[in-house]
Amino acid sequence: MAVTGAALVLFLIGHMLGNLKIFLGADSFNHYADWLRTVGSPALPNRTLLTITEIVLVVCVVLHMWAAVSLARRAAKARPVKYAAKRKSQANGYATHTMRYGGVIIVLFVIWHLLDMTFGTVNPKGGDATPYDRMIAGFQPDRWWVALFYLVAMAMVGLHLRHGLWSAFQSLGLTRRPRVRSTLQTTAVAVSAVLVLGFVSAPVCILIGVVK
Amino acid sequence: MNLTLKIWRQNGSSDKGRMVTYRVEDVSPDMSFLEMLDVLNERLILEGDDPVAFDHDCREGICGMCGMVINGVAHGEQKLTTTCQLHMRHFKDGDVITIEPWRAAAFPVVKDLVVDRSAFDRIIQAGGFISVPAGSAPEAHSVPVPKADADAAFDAATCIGCGACVAACPNGSASLFTAAKITHLSLLPQGQPERESRARAMVEQMDAEGFGGCTNTGECTAVCPKGIPFDTIAQMNADYLKAASK
Numbered sequence: 371m372a373v374t375g376a377a378l379v380l381f382l383i384g385h386m387l388g389n390l391k392i393f394l395g396a397d398s399f400n401h402y403a404d405w406l407r408t409v410g411s412p413a414l415p416n417r418t419l420l421t422i423t424e425i426v427l428v429v430c431v432v433l434h435m436w437a438a439v440s441l442a443r444r445a446a447k448a449r450p451v452k453y454a455a456k457r458k459s460q461a462n463g464y465a466t467h468t469m470r471y472g473g474v475i476i477v478l479f480v481i482w483h484l485l486d487m488t489f490g491t492v493n494p495k496g497g498d499a500t501p502y503d504r505m506i507a508g509f510q511p512d513r514w515w516v517a518l519f520y521l522v523a524m525a526m527v528g529l530h531l532r533h534g535l536w537s538a539f540q541s542l543g544l545t546r547r548p549r550v551r552s553t554l555q556t557t558a559v560a561v562s563a564v565l566v567l568g569f570v571s572a573p574v575c576i577l578i579g580v581v582k
Numbered sequence: 583m584n585l586t587l588k589i590w591r592q593n594g595s596s597d598k599g600r601m602v603t604y605r606v607e608d609v610s611p612d613m614s615f616l617e618m619l620d621v622l623n624e625r626l627i628l629e630g631d632d633p634v635a636f637d638h639d640c641r642e643g644i645c646g647m648c649g650m651v652i653n654g655v656a657h658g659e660q661k662l663t664t665t666c667q668l669h670m671r672h673f674k675d676g677d678v679i680t681i682e683p684w685r686a687a688a689f690p691v692v693k694d695l696v697v698d699r700s701a702f703d704r705i706i707q708a709g710g711f712i713s714v715p716a717g718s719a720p721e722a723h724s725v726p727v728p729k730a731d732a733d734a735a736f737d738a739a740t741c742i743g744c745g746a747c748v749a750a751c752p753n754g755s756a757s758l759f760t761a762a763k764i765t766h767l768s769l770l771p772q773g774q775p776e777r778e779s780r781a782r783a784m785v786e787q788m789d790a791e792g793f794g795g796c797t798n799t800g801e802c803t804a805v806c807p808k809g810i811p812f813d814t815i816a817q818m819n820a821d822y823l824k825a826a827s828k
């Protein structure tokens with residue numbers, strides 16, 4: 371869980387930074403998208419970086435989901451008889467309780483998102499348009515529900531990372547002393563918040579017409 | 583005050599079990615929760631009924647025998663308190679209180695609210711010890727221990743093995759208990775020779791007993807009557823990872 375999750379977080383950081391290029395204009399963004407496909411060329415074939423990223427991502431997502439499913443199945447086996455009284459959470463961790471269904475929402479989002487931005491299947495401009503045009507078209511006000519879905523999904527990503535990041539620190543045994551623990555707790559909150567803000571900035575600015 | 587209790591009754595491990603409702607009258611706010619159950623049991627005995635079986639021994643919060651899930655919370659909602667130290671002043675007249683045993687496959691119900699916690703004993707047997715030459719006690723100052731380590735080890739050592747952490751964990755994991763036992767030895771010089779083999783053996787025994795896997799929800803430390811810190815689980819993970827990477 372921790373290791374595959376960490377790899378996914380690294381991807382998200384890169385992806386979020388890449389998305390911010392939308393604010394530098396169409397040329398900059400398209401040029402960046404082009405660079406992703408041609409980096410290393412001619413020494414390396416086109417799409418080397420993208421293909422490696424895609425393989426690592428698929429492997430990580432599959433292993434991450436496999437780990438989550440095995441944990442849930444172990445949990446069900448470890449408590450065959452449920453409590454009659456509703457168990458009240460004593461550890462006020464809202465994010466913690468969204469992990470399982472939150473993860474499912476994020477996967478559904480990623481499927482839609484790939485059809486939208488990568489393949490263009492559900493994008494008004496289709497797959498042949500430039501990445502910039504696809505992104506602008508995708509978040510127009512008449513498609514407000516798409517932007518809304520992105521925002522909800524990003525909120526889930528934020529919650530997922532808020533618990534996931536600190537949980538990974540704990541699983542890797544880094545949070546052994548109270549001081550380190552509180553520093554890493556703060557780090558988890560800060561990284562999640564920055565990622566969510568960075569991700570939502572583009573759809574919001576396109577929706578309200580700041581970026582055209 | 584007068585209370586309505588809904589208590590899990592199960593006549594032996596092969597019985598299916600059910601919730602049974604009882605009325606208890608004239609409960610004094612100064613009674614402990616167990617004394618309140620004593621009042622109920624005395625009445626049940628006089629009426630020729632089977633008293634509610636529950637575990638208890640010291641009744642002063644140090645033995646770890648008592649333990650029940652009260653209104654969905656292990657040891658009740660009062661923080662840092664075992665069931666025997668929970669007082670009826672935290673309840674009010676007319677309350678309906680649901681009382682259930684720890685629920686975990688690794689803690690089979692023996693009768694009513696009594697569960698078999700031998701799985702914990704087997705985790706301790708797997709590695710919760712240090713090997714030292716027997717004989718007279720060594721000079722206390724011969725092995726210096728840094729104050730911070732001594733304090734952290736001592737905090738971990740206050741675990742009374744009650745099992746509330748397992749009962750509260752949504753995954754039914756025994757990580758807090760196992761981590762407390764691993765940490766209290768692995769922070770001290772005496773625990774170093776067997777440090778890695780201990781972490782490995784105890785974690786493997788914990789898994790073999792059928793406890794669930796930890797997802798760091800923190801429900802365990804929140805109900806732990808001894809406030810065993812969550813840091814111990816990180817310590818256990820660090821020791822285990824170190825052992826497993828060799």
Ligand code: HEM
Nearest residue numbers: 389403420423424480487488501505520527569570572573
């Ligand atoms: C509001 C937030 C987001 C926006 C605006 C956005 C935008 C984009 C765009 C424009 C592309 C296509 C880039 C290209 O064709 O070169 C893309 C690809 C992708 N995005 Fe996002 N994205 C967002 C959030 C996310 C999140 C949270 C995830 C994962 C949980 C994600 C996963 C992916 C993946 C897996 C790809 C395909 C990468 C590849 O083909 O190698 N995105 N995104």
Ligand code: SF4
Nearest residue numbers: 741742744745747806
């Ligand atoms: S860690 Fe706390 S809750 Fe768990 S067995 Fe020890 S004292 Fe009880």
Ligand code: FES
Nearest residue numbers: 641645646648666
């Ligand atoms: S009876 Fe000993 S801790 Fe409650």
